[in-house]
Amino acid sequence: MCRGFRVPRLIRLPRLLRPLLAFLLACLLPLAGLAGQVSDPPALGRNTYVPLESQPFHGQLLDLKQQWTDAPLNQVVGDSPRATLLNFYVVMAQVSRDIARIEARAAATPGLFWSRAVRNELELIDSYFAEAVKALDVSEIPQSIRADFADEYALKLKVILDYVFTHSRKPFEIPDAAGMKALNEGRVNPSASWTIPGTSITLTDEGAEGGRDRGYRFSAFTVAQIPSLYEEIRDQRAPSAGASSLLTPAIYDAFSLRPGHILPPKWYLGIPGGFRRNVLEAHLWDQTLFQVLLGLVLLAAFAFVQFRLVLTLLGTYRMTKRAASQPLTPMVIWRVDNIAWHRVLLAGVALPITRLVELLLDHYVNVTGVPLQVLMYLLYTLYFCWAGLFSFFLMEALGRSLAEWITILRGRRNALQLSRVSNLVMPVCRVLGAIIGVSLMYRLLILLGLPGSTVLAFSAVPGLAIGLGASKLLGNLFAGLSIQTDRPLRVGEFCRIGSNLGYVTKIGLRSLELQTHESRITIPNSVVDEETIVNYSLRSDQAEDAVLHVFELHLPLPADLTPDQLDDLVHYGRLYLTELPGLCAAQVFLDQDAGDGELLLRCCGEIQAPNWTDYLTLREAVLLRLRQIMDQVIRSRMVIGVAYDTSPEQLQRIPELIASLFAREPLAAFRACRLMAISDFSYDFTYDYRSAQPTYAAFKDEVARLNRALLALFAAEGIEIPYPTQAEVQIDA
Numbered sequence: 001m002c003r004g005f006r007v008p009r010l011i012r013l014p015r016l017l018r019p020l021l022a023f024l025l026a027c028l029l030p031l032a033g034l035a036g037q038v039s040d041p042p043a044l045g046r047n048t049y050v051p052l053e054s055q056p057f058h059g060q061l062l063d064l065k066q067q068w069t070d071a072p073l074n075q076v077v078g079d080s081p082r083a084t085l086l087n088f089y090v091v092m093a094q095v096s097r098d099i100a101r102i103e104a105r106a107a108a109t110p111g112l113f114w115s116r117a118v119r120n121e122l123e124l125i126d127s128y129f130a131e132a133v134k135a136l137d138v139s140e141i142p143q144s145i146r147a148d149f150a151d152e153y154a155l156k157l158k159v160i161l162d163y164v165f166t167h168s169r170k171p172f173e174i175p176d177a178a179g180m181k182a183l184n185e186g187r188v189n190p191s192a193s194w195t196i197p198g199t200s201i202t203l204t205d206e207g208a209e210g211g212r213d214r215g216y217r218f219s220a221f222t223v224a225q226i227p228s229l230y231e232e233i234r235d236q237r238a239p240s241a242g243a244s245s246l247l248t249p250a251i252y253d254a255f256s257l258r259p260g261h262i263l264p265p266k267w268y269l270g271i272p273g274g275f276r277r278n279v280l281e282a283h284l285w286d287q288t289l290f291q292v293l294l295g296l297v298l299l300a301a302f303a304f305v306q307f308r309l310v311l312t313l314l315g316t317y318r319m320t321k322r323a324a325s326q327p328l329t330p331m332v333i334w335r336v337d338n339i340a341w342h343r344v345l346l347a348g349v350a351l352p353i354t355r356l357v358e359l360l361l362d363h364y365v366n367v368t369g370v371p372l373q374v375l376m377y378l379l380y381t382l383y384f385c386w387a388g389l390f391s392f393f394l395m396e397a398l399g400r401s402l403a404e405w406i407t408i409l410r411g412r413r414n415a416l417q418l419s420r421v422s423n424l425v426m427p428v429c430r431v432l433g434a435i436i437g438v439s440l441m442y443r444l445l446i447l448l449g450l451p452g453s454t455v456l457a458f459s460a461v462p463g464l465a466i467g468l469g470a471s472k473l474l475g476n477l478f479a480g481l482s483i484q485t486d487r488p489l490r491v492g493e494f495c496r497i498g499s500n501l502g503y504v505t506k507i508g509l510r511s512l513e514l515q516t517h518e519s520r521i522t523i524p525n526s527v528v529d530e531e532t533i534v535n536y537s538l539r540s541d542q543a544e545d546a547v548l549h550v551f552e553l554h555l556p557l558p559a560d561l562t563p564d565q566l567d568d569l570v571h572y573g574r575l576y577l578t579e580l581p582g583l584c585a586a587q588v589f590l591d592q593d594a595g596d597g598e599l600l601l602r603c604c605g606e607i608q609a610p611n612w613t614d615y616l617t618l619r620e621a622v623l624l625r626l627r628q629i630m631d632q633v634i635r636s637r638m639v640i641g642v643a644y645d646t647s648p649e650q651l652q653r654i655p656e657l658i659a660s661l662f663a664r665e666p667l668a669a670f671r672a673c674r675l676m677a678i679s680d681f682s683y684d685f686t687y688d689y690r691s692a693q694p695t696y697a698a699f700k701d702e703v704a705r706l707n708r709a710l711l712a713l714f715a716a717e718g719i720e721i722p723y724p725t726q727a728e729v730q731i732d733a
Contacts, residue, residue: 052165052247057086057174061246064090068128076135077215081194081203082174084135084216085161089246091132092158096248098125099263112267122263129154129262137204140220142449144380145373148362151261152369153223155252156230162247163233164199172197193219200225256368257281257288286369295365302357306350306382313346333404333418340397347390354383377448384444388437392430399429424491427509472526476510479525483507488533496534497523553619554591555601555626558634564671564688565633566590569601572629582618583607601626628696635703636689640710641682643720650719651675651683657717658687661709667692668702682722 052058064086068074076087102118109115114122129151136157138150175183175194184190193204194216204219230252258264258281271280280290287295316339323336358379361367367375403422446452484507489495491504495514500523502516512528514521557566570588577586586605593600603626607618642654655673662670673687693699714721 048169049166050168050171054171055165055168056171057082061086061090065094065246068094074131076131077217079215080175080177080180081216082176082179084203084218085174085196088132088135088154088218089158089161089165091128092154092251093246093248095125095129095132095262096158096251096254097245098128099254102263103269106266106269109266112270114263114266125262135217136223137217137220138223140224142447144447144449145376148372148376152252152256153226155255156226157218158248159252160201160226160229160233162249163236164196164201166247168198170197192216200229256286256366259291259294259364259366261363261366285371287367287371291365291367295361295367295371298357298360298365302353305353309346309350313343316343316346337397337400337404340393340400343393344390344397347386347393350386351383351390354379354386358383380444380447384440384447388440391436391440392433395429395433395436396426399426402429424507431509472524473510475526476524479529480507480509480512482529483512483525489535493535497528498531553603553622553626555603555623555630557590557599557601557630559599561599561634562637565637566599568633568636568690569630572633573601573603573626576625576629577603577605577622580618580622582614583622632691632696632699635699636691637686638688639676639684639686641679641684641721642714643682643722646683646719650717653717654685654719655687657713658685658710661706661713662689664709665702665706668706 060082068087068090074087076084076091078084078087098121102121133150133154136150136153138146138153141149173179174196180192180194183194191204192206193202195202200222202219202222203216205214205216206219255262259268268276280288282289284292320336320339323332323339358376361375361379362372400422403418403425406421406425407418445454483489489504489507491507493504494502495504497512497514500514500516500521502514502521504512505515505520506513509525511522511524514523557569561569570590573588574586577583577588580586583605584607586603588601588603591600591602592598603622640658642651654675658673659670662668669690669692671688671690673685675683676686677684691699691702693702711721
């Protein structure tokens with residue numbers, strides 16, 4: 001396979017001329033120093049390729065094949081190029097074999113749909129396939145199409161690897177972890193990457209996202225090249241699948257030329273094979289005739305539904321205009337509210353419909369390649385546009401309903417009160433809806449693959465506009481929020497603002513309206529916030545809240561506590577403090593001393609303590625109980641040693657035996673038991689559990705019962721708990 005030279009994809013030569021062109025290239029490229037990167041075409045009769053069975057890693061492929069069959073709970077991504085590459089190759093071959101086996105049984109089973117047993121088996125195959133896809137670094141693929149194209153690229157990569165493994169003229173080794181270390185020792189610039197000889201397929205350990213799940217993956221550059229590499233070899237004569245059970249030259253065709261995801265529907269396999277292959281699976285724009293026809297029908301129905309939704313949505317605005325021309329009566333208000341919620345319903349219906357069409361085209365019709373990318377971009381754009389409209393319509397409808405309910409609860413349901421409340425509520429709701437809509441649009445840009453830096457550049461444009469021309473608007477907005485928070489005046493109160501005296505009729509986000517004896521004055525909120533406000537209205541006296549004190553306690557923690565014990569300590573501490581009388585808003589959390597780095601358990605809350613006696617009594621009770629909880633957590637993690645002559649069967653059964661002890665303790669929840677250490681005199685098992693005993697004394701009794709039961713159980717099973725011994729050897733001179 002060529003790495004340094006490729007025939008342009010736009011050039012389509014007749015098949016009869018391709019061997020001649022390949023022969024000319026093979027003769028000319030050595031003169032340019034590129035012959036080492038181009039394989040001779042198999043059509044010339046110089047078949048000196050090393051078969052897959054003769055490659056040094058073929059034995060390990062067979063071992064991995066058996067290993068994945070016996071123990072499927074494994075991972076493809078490994079700590080070396082050999083582990084990842086061979087695991088990926090074997091798992092993809094296993095997926096192909098399992099799918100072929102299920103399809104072979106389709107004709108022998110009745111019904112048009114797969115049975116539950118087959119669906120359960122398919123779930124396991126999907127898990128295999130998903131694990132293999134993890135071996136690809138797909139971080140450079142836009143998020144909107146990442147999952148779909150990751151599946152396609154994994155299948156294409158398997159076909160490419162089939163070609164590479166069967167068209168190599170020399171055996172080659174795939175380095176393991178030790179091999180990578182030795183390889184880097186001979187490199188001028190060591191790197192955590194390895195390239196298959198003669199190809200551009202690279203595995204690297206540098207592309208893990210966020211530093212998690214480290215391991216060798218096919219690099220993002222390799223993933224980006226998969227479509228072009230596949231186009232180069234798709235017309236080459238592939239080896240027969242019978243040559244090796246690991247070769248799957250038709251794995252991508254089996255996926256892309258039929259409906260369904262990985263496994264086609266059972267009714268589709270029931271169609272006569274000749275008609276299916278010659279008619280339904282005829283190629284058209286890299287799709288089959290069946291996929292094109294079914295996709296067009298689905299898109300036509302979707303376009304019709306979208307058109308009807310848009311027409312109905314536009315009709316609601318004409319209805320609102322007619323209602324606004326009528327006198328504002330309760331019936332008209334109810335009608336306007338219904339229209340607002342009708343818009344929410346229309347936008348809400350469009351969301352699942354768009355999502356359903358996306359899933360049908362992707363997982364049922366199984367559109368692939370460039371058509372899938374175009375359709376996904378289009379559907380994602382429509383989905384987020386409807387989501388933005390839905391958020392805006394929802395906030396507007398909530399604002400209208402909230403304004404009406406506020407007037408009803410206040411007992412002043414009239415047009416004037418509703419107008420005043422709406423002037424306060426509606427701007428806030430609309431601003432929130434607009435913010436949500438803009439956030440969704442930015443999210444759409446990221447999903448479509450726009451770089452984050454470009455999105456940030458788009459975000460800077462509104463900030464620049466605000467800084468240049470909307471600074472006063474922002475000042476009025478924040479001043480309005482300050483007035484609504486501090487509430488120096490309220491709507492309907494008689495106030496003096498500067499030199500203006502009158503009744504406050506409206507407090508909006510931008511301005512305040514003051515009704516004087518001669519006119520209505522609109523004052524910007526920033527001016528109101530700077531003026532001296534004299535409120536002449538009397539407000540009803542409210543009962544004073546009880547005086548609360550802040551309670552805080554810092555408890556140093558032992559350095560040898562494990563993360564599980566720290567988690568248990570916080571858990572029990574929260575349970576205790578939330579139920580403690582006299583303490584409210586309790587919080588328990590871990591902290592670290594900035595000075596010496598010592599771990600601290602911090603407890604805080606609010607208490608009503610009118611004197612020092614009550615405060616110290618509560619503090620003492622909390623401190624004592626936390627000490628008890630700490631001791632309880634420490635004793636809930638036990639280490640038990642067994643003698644070295646304990647048999648392997650007994651060692652295997654020890655966790656099960658210890659777990660059986662907790663069946664007789666209803667308030668103790670066994671968590672885990674593991675062989676954590678091999679000491680000088682014993683094998684040390686560590687087990688831990690959680691206890692829900694209400695008191696510290698009851699917990700200690702529980703520990704005593706468990707220890708006695710453990711000793712009795714070990715005695716019955718013949719398991720010895722050793723004690724340290726010493727042997728003194730004297731050598732006479």
